[in-house]
Amino acid sequence: MPETQAPWAARDSLRITSVRAVVTAPGGVPLVVVRVDTSEPGLYGLGCATFTQRFHAVTAAVEQHLGPMVVGRHPADIEDVFRLLHFSSYWRGGPVHNNALSGIDQALWDIAGKRLGVPVYELLGGRVRGGAAVYTGARGGSVEESIERAAALAEQGYRHVRLQCGGPGLGTYGAEGTPGGYPGSPYPDGWDVGHYLRTTPRLFERAREVLGDELGLLHDAHNRLTPKEAVGLARSLEPYRLFFLEDPLAPEHFDRLPEVRAAAPMPIASGELVTSMTDATRLVTAGGVDYLRVHVSAVGGLTPARKLATLCELTGVRTAWHGPPDVSPVGAAVNLTLDVTSPAFGIQEQHVYPERVHEVFPGTPRTVDGYLVPSDRPGWGVDLDEAQAAKYPPQAHLHERWAARVRRPDGGLEAP
Numbered sequence: 001m002p003e004t005q006a007p008w009a010a011r012d013s014l015r016i017t018s019v020r021a022v023v024t025a026p027g028g029v030p031l032v033v034v035r036v037d038t039s040e041p042g043l044y045g046l047g048c049a050t051f052t053q054r055f056h057a058v059t060a061a062v063e064q065h066l067g068p069m070v071v072g073r074h075p076a077d078i079e080d081v082f083r084l085l086h087f088s089s090y091w092r093g094g095p096v097h098n099n100a101l102s103g104i105d106q107a108l109w110d111i112a113g114k115r116l117g118v119p120v121y122e123l124l125g126g127r128v129r130g131g132a133a134v135y136t137g138a139r140g141g142s143v144e145e146s147i148e149r150a151a152a153l154a155e156q157g158y159r160h161v162r163l164q165c166g167g168p169g170l171g172t173y174g175a176e177g178t179p180g181g182y183p184g185s186p187y188p189d190g191w192d193v194g195h196y197l198r199t200t201p202r203l204f205e206r207a208r209e210v211l212g213d214e215l216g217l218l219h220d221a222h223n224r225l226t227p228k229e230a231v232g233l234a235r236s237l238e239p240y241r242l243f244f245l246e247d248p249l250a251p252e253h254f255d256r257l258p259e260v261r262a263a264a265p266m267p268i269a270s271g272e273l274v275t276s277m278t279d280a281t282r283l284v285t286a287g288g289v290d291y292l293r294v295h296v297s298a299v300g301g302l303t304p305a306r307k308l309a310t311l312c313e314l315t316g317v318r319t320a321w322h323g324p325p326d327v328s329p330v331g332a333a334v335n336l337t338l339d340v341t342s343p344a345f346g347i348q349e350q351h352v353y354p355e356r357v358h359e360v361f362p363g364t365p366r367t368v369d370g371y372l373v374p375s376d377r378p379g380w381g382v383d384l385d386e387a388q389a390a391k392y393p394p395q396a397h398l399h400e401r402w403a404a405r406v407r408r409p410d411g412g413l414e415a416p
């Protein structure tokens with residue numbers, strides 16, 4: 001497409017020659033990774049484009065819409081390519097488009113590092129810390145089970161754990177429930193907010209009794225509360241000194257987050273469901289968060305995320321980039337790059353990938369003693385073995401099967 005080519009002369013003859021999306025599910029969750037090839041044999045880049053719930057749509061956006069616009073471009077014009085892809089659809093953003101854009105954006109940063117033989121963190125000004133402190137989830141069907149799991153993680157060297165505990169019916173977010181927990185209700189497998197608000201303080205009270213004062217304790221309310229319920233929960237958890245309380249409100253109510261944050265004794269973390277750099281900026285400037293938890297690929301990749309990291313640095317907000325199972329190992333390496341290069345780093349959510357994921361993605365970051373330390377390999381330091389990847393075809397509607405079941409005992413559908 002001649003219109004999408006740069007109106008300036010490139011410094012050398014290197015060009016983007018092809019853009020492809022690869023979908024693979026070695027850990028069960030469908031992951032989408034974009035591979036950008038260049039005219040230099042063996043020089044390619046990888047980027048995370050994982051919107052696991054809509055992976056076919058992302059693949060089409062990459063291969064049918066965005067990819068053809070960047071073939072023939074010099075891979076070093078990252079900022080211009082980002083703006084070109086962002087503005088060229090006129091209606092911009094949204095998780096499908098942004099994930100496709102992220103796949104290409106992050107692949108170009110990978111190529112930039114590989115051309116120079118340096119990790120991407122050196123392109124961003126270098127490291128400001130040795131590693132990133134992480135948290136991972138401790139979940140169980142009962143209070144004691146959740147706490148046992150947290151103790152086991154502390155034993156492995158984790159200094160922070162996110163504690164989630166099940167309960168009747170569907171159970172609360174991130175932990176197993178007890179089927180049929182609300183007998184006689186229209187939906188016996190439901191989730192009851194009153195039960196959740198009454199029992200969660202007991203989980204943390206017991207956690208402090210058993211685990212002591214040093215372990216960082218976090219909790220994810222997963223968008224299910226009203227502003228008043230959120231403040232009530234936050235106040236009831238005050239004695240247990242949470243590291244942060246995550247996602248008290250759904251994104252539909254983010255204009256109420258500043259008042260929740262003002263009334264909450266602990267730091268508030270939110271933003272994983274934000275799908276634009278603009279919305280993430282508003283969350284910070286409106287005073288809605290102490291920790292900004294953006295899903296990097298959902299806002300378009302490293303290019304917008306590093307601007308958000310700078311915004312956080314300049315406004316006294318900390319980062320906690322979203323790191324669930326539905327971020328590919330390439331995305332995990334991008335998160336880690338932001339963590340070690342930004343003075344605003346707060347904490348990193350870490351998913352412990354099963355070994356099969358390491359086989360598909362050689363170089364997948366591993367936590368040691370509660371820290372992730374970046375690789376010194378060029379680019380992101382993570383590769384994609386496509387022969388291995390092909391062994392794990394994606395399964396459609398994996399996430400939707402779970403999210404479609406989040407209802408109250410009366411049958412009313414909730415934010416998951």
Ligand SMILES: O=C(O)[C@@H](O)[C@H](O)[C@H](O)CO
Nearest residue numbers: 220222272323324325326
């Ligand atoms: O903070 C988290 O890790 C969760 O909110 C998950 O990202 C969400 O359930 C989708 O996987």
Ligand SMILES: [Mg+2]
Nearest residue numbers: 220246247272
């Ligand atoms: Mg969350």
